[in-house]
Amino acid sequence: MPTNVTPEFDKQRQIYEDTENLEQRIVELEKLLGLAPNHKGAERMVGDYRKKLAKLKAELEKRREQERQRKASAGPEEGVIRKEGAGQICLVGVANSGKSALINAVTNAELTVADYPLSTPIPTPAMMKLEDINIQLVELPGLFEGSYDSAIGRQSLSVARNSDCIALIIDLSQDIDRQMNIIMGELDKARIRLNREKSAVRVERTGMGGLMIYGAHYYEGSKDEVVEYLKNRKLTNMIVRFQMPATLEHLRDALDSSVAYVRAMMVATKGDSAHSEARYKDLQEEYGDRFQIVPVSVESKDNLEKMKWAMYEHLDILRVYTKIPGKKREDKPIVLPEGSIVEDAAEKVHKELFVERFRAAVILREKAKIKRRQVGLNYPLQDGDVLQLMHR
Numbered sequence: 445m446p447t448n449v450t451p452e453f454d455k456q457r458q459i460y461e462d463t464e465n466l467e468q469r470i471v472e473l474e475k476l477l478g479l480a481p482n483h484k485g486a487e488r489m490v491g492d493y494r495k496k497l498a499k500l501k502a503e504l505e506k507r508r509e510q511e512r513q514r515k516a517s518a519g520p521e522e523g524v525i526r527k528e529g530a531g532q533i534c535l536v537g538v539a540n541s542g543k544s545a546l547i548n549a550v551t552n553a554e555l556t557v558a559d560y561p562l563s564t565p566i567p568t569p570a571m572m573k574l575e576d577i578n579i580q581l582v583e584l585p586g587l588f589e590g591s592y593d594s595a596i597g598r599q600s601l602s603v604a605r606n607s608d609c610i611a612l613i614i615d616l617s618q619d620i621d622r623q624m625n626i627i628m629g630e631l632d633k634a635r636i637r638l639n640r641e642k643s644a645v646r647v648e649r650t651g652m653g654g655l656m657i658y659g660a661h662y663y664e665g666s667k668d669e670v671v672e673y674l675k676n677r678k679l680t681n682m683i684v685r686f687q688m689p690a691t692l693e694h695l696r697d698a699l700d701s702s703v704a705y706v707r708a709m710m711v712a713t714k715g716d717s718a719h720s721e722a723r724y725k726d727l728q729e730e731y732g733d734r735f736q737i738v739p740v741s742v743e744s745k746d747n748l749e750k751m752k753w754a755m756y757e758h759l760d761i762l763r764v765y766t767k768i769p770g771k772k773r774e775d776k777p778i779v780l781p782e783g784s785i786v787e788d789a790a791e792k793v794h795k796e797l798f799v800e801r802f803r804a805a806v807i808l809r810e811k812a813k814i815k816r817r818q819v820g821l822n823y824p825l826q827d828g829d830v831l832q833l834m835h836r
């Protein structure tokens with residue numbers, strides 16, 4: 445049933461829909477809500493617009509927060525590699541670990557492969573095709589002890605901290621402890637934490653009210669210890685929430701806005717070389733709990749396909765294909781973060797407020813028991829879903 449609206453409302457709706465800038469959109473949407481009819485028949489529409497407004501505001505807040513963090517942590521040369529494709533993965537390892545050879549093996553790039561160190565002197569991107577999407581791989585110059593104190597090392601690490609995933613490249617023809625010590629040491633100096641849950645500890649600075657500590661049973665020590673620590677740091681008004689098992693280090697990181705939490709995996713290279721099997725076994729034993737480890741060899745082309753899929757998995761994304769009834773589905777997927785719902789996909793397809801005109805969505809899942817399912821906007825999507833969106 446169409447909602448009766450005034451001409452002013454219609455005009456303002458057009459203005460709002462045509463506005464691209466996020467801040468301005470919020471202003472226009474607020475004006476629109478001011479003009480909205482208040483009869484019963486319009487409740488649903490007004491509700492949808494209010495939801496949208498809340499979402500836009502949250503988005504703006506998130507953007508501002510990201511901007512603040514970027515400013516807090518960035519060096520002057522940050523952002524030299526523009527992100528492209530469905531996700532970005534940084535290859536991080538010591539010199540000569542086989543990063544360039546690996547990238548050449550899975551992309552069209554022709555990077556210099558050489559047995560002398562630092563043959564790749566600056567962060568270097570290449571595109572890896574995987575089925576119907578592209579994943580950007582970035583080789584960072586080989587790390588060494590003290591990288592973080594050099595300009596190029598600092599720049600590399602700033603690329604890594606903003607990346608979607610870090611692939612630790614461990615050379616199975618070299619000593620693994622030495623490599624891991626160097627890599628983890630430099631990442632640590634750059635305040636990059638791998639595979640660690642950011643939400644284990646949440647802190648909120650308050651103007652007054654003293655210290656409030658929730659979920660203290662998750663903390664490895666006593667609550668008094670937390671209080672003592674915060675007092676020593678002159679933090680007297682604050683809410684601390686432990687949401688998962690946590691240590692003092694987690695608490696310290698939570699108080700430090702320059703700490704970056706990045707997803708990570710491990711690629712063990714040169715699986716064809718002498719003693720590589722024993723080294724791989726040690727690596728599994730020591731780090732298998734923390735990282736998925738994929739052993740590869742460029743020389744014998746071993747496991748490269750498996751590595752590509754492991755990289756895909758670590759991007760935490762899903763692919764959805766739109767389809768018009770009676771036609772073949774689109775070849776190119778819409779790429780969304782894992783956990784996305786129908787509404788997220790709809791927003792990517794139809795730039796403007798779809799919610800109001802939304803009629804129904806149908807999900808086609810070939811592998812599922814129920815292959816065709818009519819769903820609402822809040823329905824969670826899965827990788828490979830084919831989606832039909834019906835609107836007025």
Ligand SMILES: Nc1nc2c(ncn2[C@@H]2O[C@H](COP(=O)(O)OP(=O)(O)OP(=O)(O)O)[C@@H](O)[C@H]2O)c(=O)[nH]1
Pocket residue numbers: 537538539540541542543544545546556557558559560561562563564565585586713714715716717740741742743744
């Ligand atoms: N046996 C063997 N050697 C490899 C393999 N992959 C790379 N290499 C050799 O390892 C050496 C270093 O390879 P690169 O790809 O240049 O290593 P890199 O990590 O890019 O090095 P930098 O850019 O200098 O840090 C070269 O001599 C390669 O031929 C492999 O799968 N097996």
Ligand SMILES: [Mg+2]
Pocket residue numbers: 543544545555556557563564583
């Ligand atoms: Mg290289």
